[in-house]
Amino acid sequence: MCNQTVCLVAAELERHGISTVVIQLLREVAERMHPPRAIFVPFKHGYPLDTPNDPQRQHAVIGAALRLLEDPALTPPVFAEFRAARD
Amino acid sequence: MGHLNEFSLPVKLFLKAYPWRKIEPVSWAPLKKPLSHCRLALVSTAAFVLPGQKPFDESIRGGDFSFREIPDDADVHQLTESQRSESFDHTGIHQDPNLAFPLHRARELVQRGRIGSLNPRHLSFMGSITAPGRLIQQTAPAAAQLLFEDAVDVALLVPV
Numbered sequence: 586m587c588n589q590t591v592c593l594v595a596a597e598l599e600r601h602g603i604s605t606v607v608i609q610l611l612r613e614v615a616e617r618m619h620p621p622r623a624i625f626v627p628f629k630h631g632y633p634l635d636t637p638n639d640p641q642r643q644h645a646v647i648g649a650a651l652r653l654l655e656d657p658a659l660t661p662p663v664f665a666e667f668r669a670a671r672d
Numbered sequence: 673m674g675h676l677n678e679f680s681l682p683v684k685l686f687l688k689a690y691p692w693r694k695i696e697p698v699s700w701a702p703l704k705k706p707l708s709h710c711r712l713a714l715v716s717t718a719a720f721v722l723p724g725q726k727p728f729d730e731s732i733r734g735g736d737f738s739f740r741e742i743p744d745d746a747d748v749h750q751l752t753e754s755q756r757s758e759s760f761d762h763t764g765i766h767q768d769p770n771l772a773f774p775l776h777r778a779r780e781l782v783q784r785g786r787i788g789s790l791n792p793r794h795l796s797f798m799g800s801i802t803a804p805g806r807l808i809q810q811t812a813p814a815a816a817q818l819l820f821e822d823a824v825d826v827a828l829l830v831p832v
Contacts, residue, residue, distance in 0.1 A: 586735070586757070587717040587799030587831030589692055590807065594715055594797065597812040598827050599699035601820040603713075607829040613676070617692040621700055629678055630760035633830050634777075637768035643777050647828065651786070654703045654826055661698040 587630075592620035606650045608633045615664060622663040624650045635669060645669065683759050693804060703826065710825035712781075713791040714742075715815075717799025718765055718772035718832045720751040730756045734803025737811050740796040741818075748775050755832060757800040765832060772832045791824050799831055 588611045595605040599621045606622040609615045610630050615623040626646060628635055635642040649667045653659065676684050703710070719728045721740050728736040735756075742751070751769045753762060765772045775794070781787040795815050801807055819827065 586801055587755075589804065590717045590797055590799040590801050591715065591829035591831045592695065593693060593804055593808055594795075594812045594815060595827070595829050596695045596699045597808075597816040598715075598819060599701040601816040602701045603816065603819055603824050604701045604703045604826045605829060606826075608831060610831060611676070611687075614692055617694060619695045619698050621695075621698055629675075631762060631832050632764050632771060633832060634771050634774055637764040637771050640770075640777060640780070643770060643774055644780070647774060647777055647781070650828060651707060651826075655707060657702065661700045662695075 588614040589618060592618045592623070595620050604654050606653050608646070608650060615662075619662040621661045622653045622659070624653060624665045624667050626667045627669055642669070679759050693808070705825070707787055707826065708785055709788045711789050711791050711823060712778060712787045713819050713822070713824045713827045714773060714775065714778060714794040715797065715827055715829040716773040716795070717797045717830070718753050719755040719798035720753055720769060720773050720796040722746060722750055728754050728756070728798040735801030736798045737801055737804070737807040739811055739815055741793045742773070742796050744790045744792050744794065746775065748773065755798060755800060760832060772830050774828075774830065791819065791822050793818070793822065795819070
């Protein structure tokens with residue numbers, strides 16, 4: 586249900602002029618809800634930013650999410666896939 | 673990818689049948705300036721609370737639709753996660769709250785100049801809300817109004 590909650594809050598923030606990007610753990614939810622910008626991550630629930638106590642991996646997800654905000658060519662709803670680099 | 677197969681059969685069936693609320697029309701706020709000049713707020717649905725804050729109420733039918741303000745200077749390790757869902761592994765966010773509320777990462781982005789600044793407050797929701805009407809009608813608009821008044825430019829929203 587968390588995936589739905591972030592989508593609903595994001596929609597309201599955008600209505601107030603605030604640009605948003607949501608992390609999504611379930612593609613099905615975003616595809617049915619249409620949040621403004623979503624990045625799908627390949628991690629299990631409870632691990633939205635990959636690995637605990639691993640700043641580098643967490644930054645990789647956050648960086649990819651933020652880049653969605655910067656592409657002026659994108660139109661809503663924006664769906665992107667994050668692919669984690671593994672050792 | 674998180675997947676429905678992570679869940680028990682009853683949860684999986686519930687989620688498959690659940691009427692996810694479609695956002696229509698899709699609201700859209702393009703970035704107005706470079707991120708290096710933007711003010712960022714974090715929104716987490718891991719139900720984090722700080723010592724002294726009112727806990728989320730697990731007894732509310734359909735889920736507690738309120739939110740807590742987390743000051744930007746909060747000690748991340750003081751946060752208590754109180755997500756009521758038993759459908760996922762809570763171990764990771766107990767080890768490192770940044771996993772769902774990346775305050776340390778956000779501070780590092782400001783230090784690097786990638787983000788202009790952090791908002792003085794961030795928001796914590798308890799995301800396990802099966803009846804989101806009051807969230808849609810009341811608390812999401814109230815949260816958005818707060819961040820609008822704070823002149824927040826961008827928000828990163830993190831579920832668990």
